[in-house]
Amino acid sequence: MTPYTSPSVFGAVHLGYIVIETNRFADWRRFGTDAIGMHHDDLDTGLMRFRLDDQECRFLLRKGPAEDVVATGWHIDDHASFEQIEARVRSHGVPVVRGSAEEARMRGVERLLSFPGPKGITQEIYTSPLLSPQPLDMLASGWVTGDSGMGHVAITSTRPALMRGYFDTVFDARLTDYIDETISGVKLKIRFLRVNERHHSIAIAAVRGLPVDPIRTRVQHLNIQAATLDDVARSYQRVHELGFEMALSVGQHTNDKELSYYARTPSGFEWEVGWNPVVIDESTWEPGTHQGISIWGHTPVGQTIIDKLTQFSLGARSLTRPERTVPALSGTGIPDD
16 A cells, blocks of 8 residues: 655644543542642543643543553644544554544544554544633643643653654654663663654653563653642642652753653552743754753652562563554654664
């Protein structure tokens, strides 16, 4: 089949919402509203949502055993770009499913399509998000979304070149930079990909030279961007006071300069609340490599030797379960620059 070619959709794509499957609704409600400070809405039995802004849905939680992210939703600016992405996916022989009216309603969107993504995370695209007339009721003063999208998703992978190839094929993602890091003697290479002005909407971490994945969940962490430094500090305090586990203390990253902390969600993956990352200027930006993830801070909180042994055990177990990829959309992968 001849690959479909079309104009670039870079800049017309924005991370719009996340779908999480969990049976821990009470814990998630406390985590999302009382600790992080988002707006909460109950829907039907077995469904709830969090808002960050006037868009009806930024996080959709549904009942289920996964305790993980199961789908990411991408807001596409216009119908032409939406149709270009659909045509690309179909031209590679990958099935595209049109979302039902009920599925679109739950996500607060129109024109919903879904297709397979790396690590079994369904990729969804939509146009025209629905806006809520209900005023925000949340502890945070605000969150940064807009042209940058709502934050980013970080994923660990044993096939990072294929994953990067996937997001290049589907969304014309661009490499922003790399980080080389060593954690407990394990060497990591992290690739940061952008689809708009945000420094990255996708981060892909891989163990260098070893096909192991030490993370149980499909995602390692989700990120949202606070409007003020005070919002970061106050939510950090609430996470501690409410007894939720802190993964990494407050620190500042080397590459995007974001000041942030990482809490552990009720489902086990991490949640980063950050402030003031750099915004990419396409006319001047050049990819580079940074040594270490942090200029300062981001130290592990309460990690024991048992935690480290458990992580190594998970990594060894990953050797026996091949990572799910979407070869038709990944090409041969993009080698490191």
